[in-house]
Amino acid sequence: MSTLQVSIYRYNPETDSAPYMQEFQLDTQGRDIMVLNALEMIKQQDSSMAYRRSCREGVCGSDGMNMNGKNGLACITPLSEVVKDNKLVLRPLPGLPVIRDLVVDMGVFYKQYESIQPYLQNDTNPPATERLQSPEERDKLDGLYECILCACCSTACPSFWWNPDKFVGPAGLLQAYRFLADSRDTATSERLARLEDPFSLFRCRGIMNCVAVCPKGLNPTRAIGKIREMLLSNAT
Amino acid sequence: MVTNITNLGRSGLSDWLIQRISAVILAVYALFMVLYLLFHPGLDYATWSGLFSQTWMRVFSLLAFISIAAHAWVGLWTVSTDYLKQTGVRFAFQAVVMLAIFVFLVWGVQVLWGA
Numbered sequence A: 001m002s003t004l005q006v007s008i009y010r011y012n013p014e015t016d017s018a019p020y021m022q023e024f025q026l027d028t029q030g031r032d033i034m035v036l037n038a039l040e041m042i043k044q045q046d047s048s049m050a051y052r053r054s055c056r057e058g059v060c061g062s063d064g065m066n067m068n069g070k071n072g073l074a075c076i077t078p079l080s081e082v083v084k085d086n087k088l089v090l091r092p093l094p095g096l097p098v099i100r101d102l103v104v105d106m107g108v109f110y111k112q113y114e115s116i117q118p119y120l121q122n123d124t125n126p127p128a129t130e131r132l133q134s135p136e137e138r139d140k141l142d143g144l145y146e147c148i149l150c151a152c153c154s155t156a157c158p159s160f161w162w163n164p165d166k167f168v169g170p171a172g173l174l175q176a177y178r179f180l181a182d183s184r185d186t187a188t189s190e191r192l193a194r195l196e197d198p199f200s201l202f203r204c205r206g207i208m209n210c211v212a213v214c215p216k217g218l219n220p221t222r223a224i225g226k227i228r229e230m231l232l233s234n235a236t
Numbered sequence B: 001m002v003t004n005i006t007n008l009g010r011s012g013l014s015d016w017l018i019q020r021i022s023a024v025i026l027a028v029y030a031l032f033m034v035l036y037l038l039f040h041p042g043l044d045y046a047t048w049s050g051l052f053s054q055t056w057m058r059v060f061s062l063l064a065f066i067s068i069a070a071h072a073w074v075g076l077w078t079v080s081t082d083y084l085k086q087t088g089v090r091f092a093f094q095a096v097v098m099l100a101i102f103v104f105l106v107w108g109v110q111v112l113w114g115a
């Protein structure tokens, strides 16, 4: 019972002609460890296995992967949460090009993030000290700024799978709203104008896969709805 | 900004609005039809054609037809840009849909004001 059957997506473009699944047996000694711990034990068995990790506490966002069909961070996902029938299947985040094994090319994800201009823009003269916000104004950024850009949401979104070059995706749109909602930002209409076309924002079909997988408990769908409301009240 | 000349309003916002408004019109029209049929159990040709000979019913029906046309175009355009990756195939699909919608619309007008 304590031997876990782990099946891992393997692909090394330099040696493999096609991706394949490799089976591992893992003795967890009955402990409920994190998926990342399990991966590290497997790397002892086969050091050629590649994956990303850094903080191992859900902060850096580098170990997003697909565990038994659901995206999440391996370092904060206990085996008990995902393992079914003593089986664990690990795959790279769906929809992005695989560089090797569980490591994906996040280029298109970052490009979409860049497209929303994720930095504060203010064309008024800077005050002597800092730009102040009331506690209420600051509260509006809660649930937005916490995003760690792990890409679990965007790579779970069918609209992002079909049009990753045109649809900004839930992660990027959550950040778009983070700056639209910021009382110190004055580029609101330019930001909105960039999202009005049929793809950038309106490809969202409200499926809420993004909400279901976000390891930080954030709600991109709600942010997308708020941007839509802003666009609507701007246009009518 | 990403543009696409084959979409209806050239703006995601107007497409989205068209989709919502046409859906409401279609829901009202469908509800009206269901209720009308419920309240006229033994419906005969004279009553039915009497209903459609009134101007308000023709206008209401035309509104519903236009709504269906717009709704179908926005919806199928979206489906085609999601799933049809090859430009030629996508364009052919869009052309067929466009033609079909146009024919159905003209035909609908003819049915309403003909007879």
Ligand code: SF4
Pocket (backbone or CB within 6 Å): A156, A157, A158, A159, A160, A169, A170, A203, A204, A205, A206, A207, A208, A209, A210, A211, A220, A221, A224
């Ligand atoms: S709600 Fe929108 S952004 Fe989120 S997964 Fe669904 S389509 Fe994608």
Ligand code: SF4
Pocket (backbone or CB within 6 Å): A146, A147, A148, A149, A150, A151, A152, A153, A154, A170, A171, A174, A213, A214, A215, A216, A217, A218, A220
């Ligand atoms: S919204 Fe959540 S799932 Fe998406 S990138 Fe940010 S932290 Fe990750």
Ligand code: FES
Pocket (backbone or CB within 6 Å): A052, A053, A054, A055, A056, A057, A058, A059, A060, A061, A062, A063, A064, A073, A074, A075, A076
């Ligand atoms: S290793 Fe940093 S989030 Fe998992």
